[in-house]
Amino acid sequence: MVDKLFKDIGWKLYNFNELHEEGPNEIYNLFCKNKIDGAIYLVGHPNSIFIKTLNECNTKLISFSQKEIEEYIDSFRHISVSVIKKGTYPNQKQDIHTFSSQLLLATSANLDEKIVYNFVKIVSEHYPELQKKNPALKNVSLFGSEINVIPIHNGVIRFLNNSH
Numbered sequence: 217m218v219d220k221l222f223k224d225i226g227w228k229l230y231n232f233n234e235l236h237e238e239g240p241n242e243i244y245n246l247f248c249k250n251k252i253d254g255a256i257y258l259v260g261h262p263n264s265i266f267i268k269t270l271n272e273c274n275t276k277l278i279s280f281s282q283k284e285i286e287e288y289i290d291s292f293r294h295i296s297v298s299v300i301k302k303g304t305y306p307n308q309k310q311d312i313h314t315f316s317s318q319l320l321l322a323t324s325a326n327l328d329e330k331i332v333y334n335f336v337k338i339v340s341e342h343y344p345e346l347q348k349k350n351p352a353l354k355n356v357s358l359f360g361s362e363i364n365v366i367p368i369h370n371g372v373i374r375f376l377n378n379s380h
Contacts, residue, residue, distance in 0.1 A: 220291055220292075221256065224284065224287045225280070225284045225287070236252065240257065240265040241265070243257055243269065244265055244268055244269045248269070248272060258317070259352075260350075260352025260353070261300050261352055262304050262305060262351045266305060267305060270307070270308075271306060276308075277300065277312045279311075279312045279314065281313075282313065285297055289315055292317075294317050294320070295315050295317055297316075298314050299312065299313055299314070300312040328371075329370045329371040329374060332369045332371025332375075333371040333372075333374050333375050334371075337375055339358070340358055340379070343358050359376070
């Protein structure tokens with residue numbers, strides 16, 4: 217996905233002195249030690265690593281242009297336009313235009329339909345509680361309009377048919 221992003225917005229590897237593939241804690245450390253100038257990190261928002269990095273490491277979020285976002289998402293059916301609303305993070309004074317991916321739960325097609333049905337039913341019944349416990353789920357619907365990205369397990373189909 218990052219290679220495609222670089223291609224779509226015209227970035228070349230030779231434009232950078234160094235590239236790192238690091239986890240979230242390393243991104244924080246690299247920013248705070250002034251070892252990197254920027255990072256791409258695919259994560260739900262708000263996110264504790266972003267809060268810590270923005271507060272302690274003199275960093276800020278930047279937006280992609282509408283053209284960059286549209287060119288990128290045309291290649292991926294599971295990616296859509298997204299906005300990190302101003303005020304999501306301390307001192308964030310403007311909306312950040314970006315893209316996001318759908319929430320996805322993957323399982324084997326061989327998993328018993330009843331198990332998947334019951335799991336989805338329980339998650340659905342408790343989703344408001346999950347949203348309260350995880351702020352990144354605050355503005356995310358459990359079943360979006362584009363639920364056709366990949367084959368859907370029969371247990372999920374059964375749940376959707378029974379819940380409407």
